[in-house]
Amino acid sequence: MFGTAVRQLGYAWSMMSGRRFRIRDVRALVEDTRATMEAFGSPGEGSEDMLAAADPEIQEDLTKRRLRRTMKHAKAEVPYYRHLEADNLADVPPTPKQALRGMPAAFVSELAHPAVLAHTTGTTGSPTLVWFSAYEVELMSYMAALAAMLNGGLRSEHVWANAISSRSIAQIVAERAVPMTGAGFVHLGMIDPRATLDRLATPLHVPGKQPLITHLNLTASYLAALVQEAERGGWSPRDFGLVEITSGGEVLTDALRLRAEEALGAKVFDGYSMTEVAPVAGRVCDDGHLHLPTDQGLIEVLDPVTMEPAGPDAPGMLVITPYSTFRDTTLLLRYVTGDLVRTLPEPPTCAMAAIPATSRVLGRAVDAEVSTRDVLDLLQAEPALPLPTRFAIEDGVLHVVSGKDDPALLGRLEERAGALKIKGIRLIETPDDLPHPCHVRADLIEQSFEHAAPLSIGVR
Structure with a gap:
């Protein structure tokens, strides 16, 4: 218990002074916290103080x-x-x-x-x-x-x-x-x-x-x-x-x-x-x-x-x-x-x-006063659109990857887009049809064998 208190003091001193932490103190705090939680089911009284926000005057x-x-x-x-x-x-x-x-x-x-x-x-x-x-x-x-x-x-x-x-x-x-x-x-x-x-x-x-x-x-x-x-x-x-x-x-x-x-x-x-x-x-x-x-x-x-x-x-x-x-x-x-x-x-x-x-984060400004969140809020409320959502804005027109021409879907989007500062909406079939690329992190797919297409090997 005494050792834990000393380590907590060392941790608090670094937080208060702005100086480097002693890694062994922080490591020991992690080990003490884990041991306490495994023994008693909770981290113990006062443990939340290690991560709690300080009084506003102290914080300043x-x-x-x-x-x-x-x-x-x-x-x-x-x-x-x-x-x-x-x-x-x-x-x-x-x-x-x-x-x-x-x-x-x-x-x-x-x-x-x-x-x-x-x-x-x-x-x-x-x-x-x-x-x-x-x-x-x-x-x-x-x-x-x-x-x-x-x-x-x-x-x-x-x-x-x-x-x-x-x-x-x-x-x-x-x-x-x-x-x-x-x-x-x-x-x-x-x-x-x-x-x-x-x-x-x-x-x-x-x-x-x-x-x-x-x-x-x-x-x-x-x-x-x-x-x-x-x-x-x-x-x-x-x-x-x-x-x-x-x-x-x-x-x-x-x-x-x-x-x-x-x-x-x-x-x-x-x-x-x-x-x-x-x-x-x-x-x-x-x-x-x-x-x-x-x-x-x-x-x-x-x-x-x-x-x-x-x-x-x-x-x-x-x-x-x-x-x-x-x-x-x-x-x-x-x-x-x-x-x-x-x-x-x-x-x-x-x-x-x-x-x-x-x-919450609005994302980037994709066109004048329109942010990424503005567009995604509109499009992801429509379950008929494919995921991940892909779009681009050019000359005030919102191009949306829909996979097909669907007048009813277009009508629903146009009806809900009243507050969005765009000139119109155009549905397109594939991401290749966008006026410029729409990169999302889901594009960074790594290769694995589970669902890989089999190689076609010719026999002479």
């Missing part, structure tokens, strides 16, 4: 300290920021995504020890490369394990499966963090949706674990692909043992979430994270707010044009500065994520009200 002071340290490291160690004269973060020009994508080495600290290179999926352009040190990967993994046990309810009898890109930092962290909780980890990958459903429904027959996979982590478009296949293939929630599905990386609509819960039989949670700003991440509450904790990075919502703070109930760009307490290799100041949100008109009163919040 912590933010100032962390920002000072982060700016000090960036200006002294990172070539891209070396000539910065600003002493306040508000005076630092936002860092565009194109800068990191075009010269990733310019953002790597000269004092760092790069160990792991993670890639974004590149759906909006070339993949962005982000280096991480062994310290960063270990720290993020242990903290993810703590969060999974304390906030996520992950237990040793559960089996967690990842169906995301193997190049992302989320994959690298999850395959380390989940086993620390005692739960099983399965790297499904992004294979043919039919193969994934087969694996979700196949009993595991391993000691101490649930008979079927219980937790599934994936992107929204791949979730859509699973839903489409489950509906077409006659799958039932009774075929699976899922209790929780986590979607991230893309816009998740209410229509797709409800359809997935009905098809797969598990509650779907909407999250936010990206490789460049890890470990900063958020989760959508039951009231539909995206809550982004402020202890791992500074979150700003800036007007997309002026890059000044967005006003109440106004759209803005998420701009994030990860703190150097957690990041010592690729250091970023005011990184422009490209993700639009809307500020809330008034403070939230939901169960997660202590954590700052915005609207």
